[in-house]
Amino acid sequence: MIKKHYEYSLWLRITHWLRMLAITVLTFTGFYLAYPFISPSLNGGEPTNFLNALMRSWHIIFGFLLICVTFGKMYLFFFDRQSKKERISFFDFISPKMWIKQIKYYILIGEHTHLKGVYNPLQFMAYSGIYISLILISLTGLILHIHVYHEGIGGLLYGILRPIEVLMGGLAMVREIHHICMWIFIIFLPIHIYLVVFNSVYGKKGDMDSIISGYKWEDHK
Numbered sequence: 001m002i003k004k005h006y007e008y009s010l011w012l013r014i015t016h017w018l019r020m021l022a023i024t025v026l027t028f029t030g031f032y033l034a035y036p037f038i039s040p041s042l043n044g045g046e047p048t049n050f051l052n053a054l055m056r057s058w059h060i061i062f063g064f065l066l067i068c069v070t071f072g073k074m075y076l077f078f079f080d081r082q083s084k085k086e087r088i089s090f091f092d093f094i095s096p097k098m099w100i101k102q103i104k105y106y107i108l109i110g111e112h113t114h115l116k117g118v119y120n121p122l123q124f125m126a127y128s129g130i131y132i133s134l135i136l137i138s139l140t141g142l143i144l145h146i147h148v149y150h151e152g153i154g155g156l157l158y159g160i161l162r163p164i165e166v167l168m169g170g171l172a173m174v175r176e177i178h179h180i181c182m183w184i185f186i187i188f189l190p191i192h193i194y195l196v197v198f199n200s201v202y203g204k205k206g207d208m209d210s211i212i213s214g215y216k217w218e219d220h221k
Helices: 010-034 051-079 081-093 096-106 121-146 153-168 171-203 207-213
Strands: 002-006 215-219
Touching (some): 010 051, 010 207, 051 081, 153 171
């Protein structure tokens, strides 16, 4: 008998889509800041449109949005009652038997295994890596921020982040890590979409619908 059950809380879904929006805007504006590929028209030869400044402003706004959403999601993971199944996924992750079953499923020689938590072992590993990258890209972004804006948040964080900058190998290495994390997101996105579609079609559990409605379908035999 197939029944639907509540998988993802409202706040988890909100943070998911806000994170997607922030990463999309940050990737576009980040590419522009690294290599300005659009040149605004000049009014009488005077630079009055300041497109680079506009892109930097949007990059900062959505950068702080990403930081807030990341910390919000981390809070939900550890403390939200409805996120308990996410935490339980850790036990599936450390189970060799679950790894074998999941790999068999992905290479089409096994059925979708029943999970204790929300995420299968591969998902848990991938999402853990993504959150490490989110923390790194937020931290490196803040370090880059304090070197441009010396008042407000920049001035407040300068003394705190400078030692971390040194530990990372200097400002050039901080920028390199920032760019590497961006490419991790770019590579992860098509793989993530493919596996969500794969699970929705092959597993028939409504994985694509669940991140919108919050519900999945389970076959209770």
